[in-house]
Amino acid sequence: MNEERIRNCNQKPMFPSGNYILYWMQAYRRFDSNHAFAYAVSLAKEQNKELIVYEGLRCDYPWNSERIHKFILEGMYDNQTRADELGINYWSFIESKSNPARGVLKEIAKNAVAIVTDDFPCFIIPEQINKLSEKINCPLIAVDSNSLLPLSRFERTASAARILRIWIHKEFLKGLPKFAKPKWKKEDLLGLHHQTKPPHGFGLPKDLNSFLLSLDFKEQVPPAKGVKGGRTEALKILKTFVTKKIQNYETGRSQPNPPEITATSGLSPYLHFGHIGIEEIFQSVLEATSQGKWNPERMSHQKPGDRDHFYSESSSTNHFLDELITWRDIGYLFFWKDKPNHINLEHLPDWVKANFRKHKSDTREYLYTLEQFESANTHDELWNAAQTELVKTGRMHNYMRMLWGKKVIEWTKTYEEAFSILEHLNNKYAYDGRNPNSYTGILWCFGLFDRPWFPERNVFGNVRFMSSDSTKKKFKMKSYLEYIGELSENSDSLFP
Template structure:
């Protein structure tokens, strides 16, 4: 388990089970966590380990031989995968297209003496169905809808039972040093993290929590999604799912979200015959009779897949500005010497010390909670482009802040979300502006006119422990 850290609704685990049965071999599930990954912190480490505790519980229920390993100063991880794979007949892992995982998988393949299978569990549709990355969501939406109309993709087993896995556990013991910390707080205090980022209050990792979040969203917020998701507000009030961190770390699968959301719509339990055949690309009506359900699934599938597909076709080498559309590159070359009214350093951005109260509020939300309202995230990214000396510096700052603080950072969608601010998946906008040229421009003044920001700013004031009077 590298990216999709769960047993149920997991294509990679299902394939490993089928392979073990076919070869009459023992199945060993390894989930490890090194401490030296980029932007490591107590925030991210705790979230992942909380998921590992859930996996240990589930493995015990299913009778699975689950080997967990969490690196510490006295228990280094170097060479551990090569060591435990010496007697393997095959290794199955996740085919995740971003961050350090593609490189890790390639390195492992070069060190072992058995077959390695990387399985795509990234979306509803296998990413290999698409010949190329899409240049815009409207294009990918049509591709996706046409693929659905050819036939629903095969789902993996959603819930495993102990009897499904009989005979796969031969009780081979893991090497010394495996297992989860008994006291997580003490363990985390003993690690040296590069970044001092504490866990966000009230946020817990793991599959149990992910399923609770999904259930709450479906029952309380789903039917408000179309009209309520865009308004910046506290998470309790805004009609967003809160599932992004759990999807990123694989504590929940996209297939089970898809099915749960559709079953909660009009007409009860959903089946593929209810797909709209009228017009592929119709965001309002394709999946369900509920417009809110359709809007949510368009975000979950189209907008999520466009980021994954962008990385999938050339993984993982899109973490820069080189792959922006030609019109954007021409645009930036023309405007690279434009004067900037404000220039801020990384330190000033990180401490939310700019002249703009909305930008400061968005950055404060990111630091305090590990997430940010999506509309505010777009404004946040656009302003950093406007307030730095170069486009490359802006990208570097946005990458650092997002990956350091966001639970769902280090993800294809977090990178393409940043790159969208630079014009990726977008079109030229007019009139041409300073610094941006024809790249879409956003302002705090227009945001204040578009939304009632008082409650959002009051929420941020509560997070930061400041008086409401600071946010008039």
């Protein structure tokens, strides 16, 4: 285990009379290719204690909905199957009206020698870690399994992708970091399962759909048709990507098309919920595109920062890995140092804030309310199409997401209102919302990680401007708009 990934959250000593090491699975919801689980295993063996894996699901998280709940639960069913294969003592707890979650984790922590959890830097997880660490008598150890490189290696956040890209490449040229065990075997975990029984009320529902109907969600968002959560589905999607799509990634990823023919991976929700890990995607992509002949020596030692040639001889592979590593890490690193409970426009660069002070009173040609945005009721067919895709499918084409964000800035009274609307719509409907990259993707629309652009424009000032007219000139939109039309025709209204 790389010590750079480990953080003791409360500096308490091992609790000598405890019965087990508890792995509190929050963000990396899988066993294989998981540094946090691997550390919990090593600690259990070192202390000669039983290992218990606890994965819980409350109902009161922000933007809760049947869509998000079902996706997480499908992953938990996969985890139960994998735990049975490995002989792992896996305790799942699903909150319901008759089975409240309050105090459950604190109670099972009483018998723990130590607790290991996931050091995810966003949403409710940092606060949950801090609160539990103050209530328990044993160490709470958080493990970073977010990225290929431990995020602690970076002394500060990066202001632009081109800067972080150089940092990352230089670190890789020192040698690849040690990866987590890619696939566990039952014999690897012998002696860690002593049959301690979970308290009453633990376990997965026998009928998932009936259980979901029994819950009250704040947001009324149904699961998207054809979308399934869990590790089995994630690995299937990865296989499809590396065998059928990645060769067209460089030239085809920006063209708006139906998802089945778009040259993108579709793995973002599965990465967000931890059903798959970045290390296994990295290895699968390089093995597939180099016919199994890739090794670290094949990385370019000539020019760190070279997006087109660094990882592989395949340009499409390099572009995909740059998105997977550089652009993903820049968002995670943005949150990593301070782990703020909430991100807002105060986190933007000074040049952007100066722009917005100058242009805050600019006249907006169109103004829309949250309700109009949410129901895709604007004058712009491309914006309406992007919003419809988000509502119906829980995803949005990458290029359309940028246009979508820029237009909300242009069509609201204030920049703060625009941010609030984008945060709400993205986190309510997107499977990969509530993530560091969700927030930095939204803030990119406001100028984060970008540079000043000229000429200066109304509302935006020197922040990059995008228009639907230029998008129509740049791309053939017929296929995408036909796909959105089919989505709308398959139900009685935009909102199911």
